[in-house]
């Protein structure tokens with residue numbers, strides 16, 4: 001501005017000089033001409049700044065920028081900014097740029113048009129302290145050769161339809177154990193049980209059996225350290241350092257780093273022991289063959305000359321931890337929310353039970369093959385995913401090149417948060433968005449596999465959830481069996497209206513109050 005005024009006054013002086021020998025122009029005409037030139041200069045600058053502008057956001061606080069918005073329930077806090085700043089919001093997290101997206105159209109633009117640029121994860125410091133380095137991790141590695149190798153290997157060898165079929169008996173057995181445990185805990189339908197705790201135990205046992213033929217652990221049995229319990233601790237620590245956003249404050253992370261390193265060492269002792277033991281058993285031909293660990297260790301032991309077909313021990317440890325961490329909490333939390341919604345809306349529970357009875361008759365245990373016949377069950381599941389995506393902001397992405405989105409410029413090294421929670425509750429996208437109405441999906445051809453951008457519980461694009469087929473199968477089959485085997489009621493004193501549906505602070509959408517219900521045998 002001052003520079004502009006200085007330029008304008010110099011121009012005015014020059015013009016006056018010219019005016020002394022120019023007789024045809026009055027003083028006022030020269031003034032007008034000077035103002036015109038100045039306006040032109042400002043207009044040019046304004047157009048250029050418009051062209052290169054970053055999306056708008058609320059007032060930036062000194063030092064922390066907008067980091068305070070991510071403290072408690074970030075997806076809810078960011079959704080509240082929508083009416084004022086629109087569906088593409090620009091934030092400053094300390095010294096880092098971040099964009100928040102909360103509409104299906106924009107989600108498509110980022111996950112399709114600009115997917116390659118945003119296929120990275122932010123280079124968070126904890127990946128080197130808590131995990132086995134950013135390049136080895138399934139969740140947090142950048143979009144490069146190591147990630148592609150791990151992803152391809154897992155997709156082709158662990159998550160194929162054939163593999164899912166071969167391991168169905170494990171899922172069936174663990175669901176059977178869950179149903180029996182519910183019966184024991186409820187003492188014949190007289191006591192309320194903690195639904196989340198029961199399904200978490202089932203998920204833990206199921207996933208550890210699939211991954212490494214792990215022994216069954218129960219919430220009561222707490223002898224020594226076990227991997228699932230350590231992974232739970234690891235999940236609670238999985239958060240960026242302050243120094244990732246404000247580098248000159250990285251000294252403040254020193255205690256967290258120390259704690260993380262200790263946890264990493266405890267995990268390493270357990271996982272290394274498990275891998276070495278298994279390697280020995282494989283050499284002696286006495287190891288279980290059907291689990292994921294067997295497939296991964298075969299790659300390490302084969303010592304193939306093809307770079308793409310070899311895995312190091314650290315890579316295997318990393319893949320195992322990523323899969324344990326990515327599957328147990330996501331599946332059990334989704335099931336807990338599903339049961340909560342069905343108890344809050346008992347007419348939906350009754351309708352689902354009627355569908356199962358009509359389509360399958362009185363069947364003792366529902367299998368994978370039955371699921372495609374249960375159309376209302378799939379609508380219920382989608383409605384649960386819409387209202388309760390367990391990772392409401394997905395997992396942060398990070399751009400590697402500059403992108404133009406609408407008329408904004410998003411520079412390289414920008415974080416991306418995709419607010420799927422806000423999209424799921426947007427009245428412009430979903431009519432009566434706040435209500436639990438599985439029927440809305442009866443006439444809509446929408447699935448959750450990343451191509452319908454109004455429903456993205458597993459994310460989308462190149463970084464879409466790796467375990468989607470397994471995760472979906474676990475939640476659908478388990479929910480079908482829970483409502484088929486039991487009639488569920490709320491504990492005495494609780495009503496559908498009073499059932500609390502609040503979320504607890506955190507990056508995953510945990511229930512603020514654990515879900516309790518009384519199961520009564522139906523079959």
Ligand code: HEM
Nearest residue numbers: 138139326327330331395457458459460463465466467471
């Ligand atoms: C209901 C169950 C599940 C839900 C809702 C879920 C959700 C998600 C979401 C939202 C992402 C981030 C996607 C993105 O950034 O676009 C993700 C990534 C991932 N999930 Fe899942 N997940 C589930 C089950 C599983 C299971 C069973 C496994 C493995 C056994 C798994 C493994 C992974 C992995 C490895 C990634 C990282 C993918 C990458 O960055 O390339 N998930 N999941």
